[in-house]
Amino acid sequence: MSCTNQKPRNSLFRTALPITLIAALSVGIFQQAGFFEPSPPTSADFEPQTVVVPPRAYKYRSDGEFVKGTAPVDAPMKAVVAADNLTITKYQVTASQYAACVLDGGCAPADAPPATGVEIPVTGVSFDDAVAYARWLSDKTGDYWTLPTDEQLAQAAGKRFPDDALGLDPDNKNPAIRWLADYEREARERSKRDPVPRPIGSFGENEFGLADFGGNVWEWTSTCHRRVHLYKNGSVRASEAICGVYVTVAGHRSPVSSFIRDPKGGGCSVGTPPDNLGFRLVKSTRWYAPLLRKLRDTGWIA
Template sequence: MSLYVLKVVSVAVAAAVPIGLSIQADGGDRQPYPVAKTVSLLPGSITYPLPGEFLKGGRPQGNPRLERQLGKPLEIMIYQVGAADYAACVAAGSCQPPQETRAIPRDSPVTGVSYLDADAYARWYSKATGDQWRLPSDEEWAFAAAERFAGEFEGVENDANNPARRWLTSYKAEVELNIKPDPLPRSRGSFGVNSRGLADFSGNVWEWTSTCYVRTTLATDGVGVASSVDNCGVHVLEGRHRAYMSNFVSDGKSGGCAVGTPPDNLGFRLIRDHAGWANRIFGWLGIV
């Protein structure tokens, strides 16, 4: 019997595999690791404020808002990656322990993790499940967050000739929102579900994205870009407002945020680009 036939036979006993488990693509032992619950979003468009810093004539500018189109479906985790899930990566030796020393509920999201930690988990989780997982881009995160997306924390004024005035109005607007620190991570689902069926967007856990910080100088005539410099040592975080942090930072209060109160906690959720061959077959059979 050929190796190919043996693999087909192994799939025939898929009904015996518990829901949410996958097997190795090489036909070896199945890996008893649960696949996260996800929602698949249809393509669509959003009006999106670009991340990063924008300057013209050496003065800060408001972030341009553009209509952006996502041209393919997006499959994203319903919940942020949990503390227990991340602990499995630590136990496997593929992730660093989170910088979280408080006693938190086991079903709360993992916090105290840097961009480097989140990226390491995505790589480990891809191997553990046989699927391809990654951090969302900032644009994808904004699309998934829908009405929960806040973007840059900006005031009502954007006077290019007086950037201090813009800062003062931003500060005043934030004070009026009366957002108080909320440092203790809570059980999943505590911040409700948005219109896309996804939980805990813009709660007290800011989420890492794969988007690098960009410093853009606009042309003096107001048309086009004079220069743009990526800094991929800093990545974009999204939550109650947009923030920027160095890749190694795991505590939002340690600095790095642009405008607005520092993030209470740093966590993440992942996108599945495609399922592994075994999980695709399980899906067709209706058992995952």
């Protein structure tokens, strides 16, 4: 009996030991190569306030333009099981935080009037500007900061994440019905336009403590816009990613070209343009985050 029980234990030990040794050796190599450097001594001066969104299961409307045959249809609902905590900035990056990056030479000046007296989100920034700030903040803090994906923003935004569906019958072949519904929705969105950025905290917090989501600053994500073509039964026939155009989110989704800073002047690919463009960031808490930062710095990953 004891011999029978010993075989699986020996087998498990023989399998686990090489894996453990390889992992330990890899960590040692990465440390010697400088991938796991200590945080800069001034990192706390630049660390933004964050919230931690717990793991959860949720549903949200998929991003992108969906077409069945030749007719546009509502995107399907997507079920997600987020197994890990998500650490994300509580507020959108502020004008003063971004100005520090500009002063340090890491960012281009925003196309927005300077803030006076109150702390407001930075606006007038492109996708490229937001990525530059994320890299600068990573250097200053020793952490790995990135723009959130559309899915991560849905996880963090909770009940405030928008549902852009028109709710029309997907099998209705009369295009006039959808055109009218699109027109009515855009008229409602334009009537709610509020172009002046408000002080941080003006739009309250959601159930996870995330502040100001869904206000009048649309947030850049790292998710490329896409067009999805469906068969008649609803299954996917083809999906075309349009990188260079990225999803922005607030009261509704809006795909915007990466170089656009003022969406009111053009660059919105679909629907009503955002009032303003800003962003918040996600911090990776995985053990290999320093490696990711180094790989990004050396150009191995974007």
